[in-house]
Amino acid sequence: MFKILKKEELSEVITLFEIDANHIAKKAKPGNFFILKIHEEGERIPLTIADFDRDKGTITSVFQKVGKTTYHLGTLNEGDYLSDVIGPLGNPSHIENFGKVVCVGGGVGIAPVYPITKALKEAGNKIISIIGARSKDLLFWEDKMRNVSDELIVTTDDGSYGRKGVVTIPLEEILKEDQGRATKKHVPSFEDREVVQEPNVNLIVAIGPPIMMKFVCKTTEKYNVKTIVSLNSIMVDGTGMCGACRVEVGGETKFACVDGPEFDGHKVDFDLLMKRLQMYLVEEKVAMDMYSGKV
Amino acid sequence: MEEQEEKKEQKKKIKIKMREQSPLERIKNFNEVPHGYSPEEAVEEASRCLSCKRPTCVDYCPVEVDIPRFLKLVKEGKFLEAAYKVKETNALPAVCGRVCPQEVQCESGCIVGKKGEPVAVGNLERFVADYEAEKGEMMIPEKPKPTGRKIAVIGSGPGGLTCAADLAMSGHQVTLFEALHKAGGVLIYGIPEFRLPKRIVAREVEYIEKMGVELVVNAVIGKLFTIDELLNDNGYDACFICIGAGLPMFMGIPGENLNGVYSANEFLTRANLMKSYLFPNYDTPIKKGRRVAVVGGGNVAMDAARIAMRLGAEKVYLIYRRSEAEMPARKAEVHHAHEEGIEFLLLTNPIKYIDDGKGNVCGVECVKMELGEPDESGRRKPVVIKGSEFQMEIDIAIPALGTRANPLLTKTMADLKLNKRGYIIAEEATGMTSKRGVFAGGDIVTGAATVISAMGAGRKAARAINEYLKWKYWDVSNLAKAI
Ligand SMILES: Cc1cc2nc3c(=O)[nH]c(=O)nc-3n(C[C@H](O)[C@H](O)[C@H](O)COP(=O)(O)OP(=O)(O)OC[C@H]3O[C@@H](n4cnc5c(N)ncnc54)[C@H](O)[C@@H]3O)c2cc1C
Ligand code: SF4
Numbered sequence: 157m158f159k160i161l162k163k164e165e166l167s168e169v170i171t172l173f174e175i176d177a178n179h180i181a182k183k184a185k186p187g188n189f190f191i192l193k194i195h196e197e198g199e200r201i202p203l204t205i206a207d208f209d210r211d212k213g214t215i216t217s218v219f220q221k222v223g224k225t226t227y228h229l230g231t232l233n234e235g236d237y238l239s240d241v242i243g244p245l246g247n248p249s250h251i252e253n254f255g256k257v258v259c260v261g262g263g264v265g266i267a268p269v270y271p272i273t274k275a276l277k278e279a280g281n282k283i284i285s286i287i288g289a290r291s292k293d294l295l296f297w298e299d300k301m302r303n304v305s306d307e308l309i310v311t312t313d314d315g316s317y318g319r320k321g322v323v324t325i326p327l328e329e330i331l332k333e334d335q336g337r338a339t340k341k342h343v344p345s346f347e348d349r350e351v352v353q354e355p356n357v358n359l360i361v362a363i364g365p366p367i368m369m370k371f372v373c374k375t376t377e378k379y380n381v382k383t384i385v386s387l388n389s390i391m392v393d394g395t396g397m398c399g400a401c402r403v404e405v406g407g408e409t410k411f412a413c414v415d416g417p418e419f420d421g422h423k424v425d426f427d428l429l430m431k432r433l434q435m436y437l438v439e440e441k442v443a444m445d446m447y448s449g450k451v
Numbered sequence: 452m453e454e455q456e457e458k459k460e461q462k463k464k465i466k467i468k469m470r471e472q473s474p475l476e477r478i479k480n481f482n483e484v485p486h487g488y489s490p491e492e493a494v495e496e497a498s499r500c501l502s503c504k505r506p507t508c509v510d511y512c513p514v515e516v517d518i519p520r521f522l523k524l525v526k527e528g529k530f531l532e533a534a535y536k537v538k539e540t541n542a543l544p545a546v547c548g549r550v551c552p553q554e555v556q557c558e559s560g561c562i563v564g565k566k567g568e569p570v571a572v573g574n575l576e577r578f579v580a581d582y583e584a585e586k587g588e589m590m591i592p593e594k595p596k597p598t599g600r601k602i603a604v605i606g607s608g609p610g611g612l613t614c615a616a617d618l619a620m621s622g623h624q625v626t627l628f629e630a631l632h633k634a635g636g637v638l639i640y641g642i643p644e645f646r647l648p649k650r651i652v653a654r655e656v657e658y659i660e661k662m663g664v665e666l667v668v669n670a671v672i673g674k675l676f677t678i679d680e681l682l683n684d685n686g687y688d689a690c691f692i693c694i695g696a697g698l699p700m701f702m703g704i705p706g707e708n709l710n711g712v713y714s715a716n717e718f719l720t721r722a723n724l725m726k727s728y729l730f731p732n733y734d735t736p737i738k739k740g741r742r743v744a745v746v747g748g749g750n751v752a753m754d755a756a757r758i759a760m761r762l763g764a765e766k767v768y769l770i771y772r773r774s775e776a777e778m779p780a781r782k783a784e785v786h787h788a789h790e791e792g793i794e795f796l797l798l799t800n801p802i803k804y805i806d807d808g809k810g811n812v813c814g815v816e817c818v819k820m821e822l823g824e825p826d827e828s829g830r831r832k833p834v835v836i837k838g839s840e841f842q843m844e845i846d847i848a849i850p851a852l853g854t855r856a857n858p859l860l861t862k863t864m865a866d867l868k869l870n871k872r873g874y875i876i877a878e879e880a881t882g883m884t885s886k887r888g889v890f891a892g893g894d895i896v897t898g899a900a901t902v903i904s905a906m907g908a909g910r911k912a913a914r915a916i917n918e919y920l921k922w923k924y925w926d927v928s929n930l931a932k933a934i
């Protein structure tokens with residue numbers, strides 16, 4: 157049994173839990189995820205470890221209420237218990253000093269991008285972060301992200317906060333400017349010298365809805381900048397045993413839980429990922445209807 | 452009069468069948484198929500045993516159950532004693548009675564079987580174990596004097612359970628680590644309820660806990676702790692790795708990632724471990740196909756096909772590239788599958804899954820095969836018949852093509868020798884590996900095998916661990932030859 161030590165409503169549909177899981181916290185690294193099951197009849201769902209505290213022995217999880225399990229999860233309170241918490245799973249993010257990195261978090265994806273951004277910052281990278289949401293009230297952790305970024309850009313689809321539009325717009329501007337500078341680099345004039353020393357964007361980390369990751373990758377491909385995405389496929393065991401989490405990367409089948417969850421975004425078949433995520437739409441609706449009828 | 456004698460004689464040649472649910476009834480539920488023997492039936496069946504002086508059946512039992520003695524006790528109606536007798540050598544008789552391939556083990560060695568059907572050892576083993584569970588108090592052996600030694604057993608399948616039980620009996624402090632949220636390994640996630648009710652597995656696990664074994668579920672070793680951490684930082688004196696052969700294999704044919712194509716492992720895990728046949732009362736969904744194709748001829752394929760049937764499929768095909776004689780599944784299960792209306796497409800192999808345009812499987816293209824020359828395994832190798840392609844409409848496909856070694860744990864152990872296919876190299880008689888203090892056994896050493904062979908490996912390792920704790924002697928020069 158794993159106790160929920162803290163609960164915070166980040167928005168109407170996004171909730172944060174701090175869970176007592178000492179051994180997992182000791183081993184967790186940015187990029188890892190865990191699996192939880194609420195009770196005997198529950199399903200196993202993967203969630204990213206959005207933060208961890210080795211001293212306190214806690215892991216932080218941020219989830220969006222989308223179906224029966226996450227709605228049920230949202231009704232739990234501080235002091236309640238989860239029957240099963242399994243982790244840390246998946247490969248941790250590759251952290252080193254790449255120079256300049258753009259970290260993109262969309263929607264609830266801001267949570268998993270945070271620990272990676274933090275680690276990249278600590279490794280000495282210059283960080284530009286872009287966080288986006290549909291509207292202002294779905295946005296969270298702006299301050300946390302600002303604390304670990306050199307520059308933070310906020311977008312909302314409806315323009316209720318920050319820049320109006322999707323995350324790929326500022327991303328493309330950054331890359332364009334970068335490229336402009338890169339071309340200039342070969343013929344540096346006196347005035348340009350300062351700017352030339354500015355490192356180019358060497359890496360992009362993007363986590364969010366698959367459609368966002370797909371368009372981020374389309375954008376960055378044009379500029380030939382390596383892009384890491386984290387895939388949230390359907391999982392059961394999370395240890396390579398079932399293959400529910402199959403994704404295609406560079407034309408090869410990979411298991412997201414053990415080969416990922418992070419992959420080179422330019423090689424990921426996002427359309428397949430999106431189709432596989434819809435496999436249980438009908439069943440999810442049945443479960444949700446029954447659940448809302450019950451409550 | 453003479454006729455009657457003859458009838459009696461005749462009768463003795465055939466074993467007493469277990470009463471079971473009729474096929475039409477049972478394909479609508481997940482309850483166990485056979486009902487088991489009544490006490491009278493058990494006595495009668497046991498009476499067929501000749502109490503041989505040199506019992507050949509025992510030679511064929513991987514754990515050498517004292518079969519004539521236990522059958523004699525059944526004959527005398529001493530069912531509890533019979534159960535204890537079996538338990539002296541087999542920690543999980545209720546399980547083995549149900550899932551052992553007796554036709555190639557004990558029953559294949561039975562003398563009575565030379566002239567008729569062999570004594571139904573498996574059915575009787577099941578009977579006494581169930582009798583004990585129902586009638587007897589669970590006999591908890593007296594706790595031995597603690598030795599103060601700590602041992603970690605990784606994986607709670609039949610091999611891990613047996614090893615943990617044996618080590619606890621020797622007085623060691625045993626922790627059993629399991630990656631999933633429930634103990635039992637394949638017994639809990641793979642073999643379905645109608646073949647091995649989960650309450651039986653739960654009972655065995657409870658027994659082992661009562662013996663003092665500490666069970667830690669949700670512990671993925673290699674992630675949560677490494678073996679080195681267990682040995683060096685957590686005070687364990689030795690480890691037994693028995694993590695099964697977990698990774699599902701696919702054929703690498705087009706369309707395998709379409710929605711509706713499940714690895715057998717996934718399909719079984721959803722159905723058994725997650726109880727998705729009770730959806731929506733249990734939260735884990737499973738696709739209930741209308742027309743289901745299962746690919747393979749082993750126990751796993753049979754189990755998947757029979758689950759699909761019970762989930763309500765109109766048609767379940769079992770596609771197998773050889774003929775029925777080569778099927779590695781337990782004969783009883785092949786028979787049950789036939790009875791339940793599963794259609795066998797033998798000498799057939801899928802070459803492609805067909806997309807409905809929306810990412811779901813809607814058909815399978817197959818080719819016909821014929822048997823050619825025998826291959827390394829001695830089985831005749833299937834070869835494709837040119838131009839024999841044909842298509843079938845399906846909405847669920849379940850490739851059950853076997854498993855590979857899961858590298859999750861072994862890749863964290865640079866000093867552990869693996870073979871080319873990623874299985875752990877371990878000495879057969881002891882389970883000793885190339886790493887001091889680390890023993891291994893079961894499917895992760897042999898590749899996918901049987902419940903009883905994993906149990907045998909668990910027992911041998913427990914014995915070897917006891918020796919190791921005494922002498923701290925580690926000589927694996929034999930292993931070098933194995934490599
Ligand atoms: C569907 C199916 C039907 C079968 N039917 C039969 C049958 O009728 N008769 C028969 O004799 N055999 C049958 N078998 C084969 C038999 O079940 C196996 O050979 C046997 O279970 C192997 O036992 P094991 O202890 O080696 O491993 P397993 O039973 O596979 O158990 C391994 C355990 O280790 C756990 N584990 C894995 N990695 C880790 C880790 N890193 N940390 C912690 N825990 C870990 C797993 O979760 C699992 O619980 C069947 C197999 C399947 C899949
Ligand atoms: S353990 Fe298996 S092989 Fe041995 S006697 Fe029992 S059923 Fe037969």
Ligand code: FES
Pocket residue numbers: 390391392393394395396397398399400401402411412413414
């Ligand atoms: S979730 Fe089962 S293999 Fe990845």
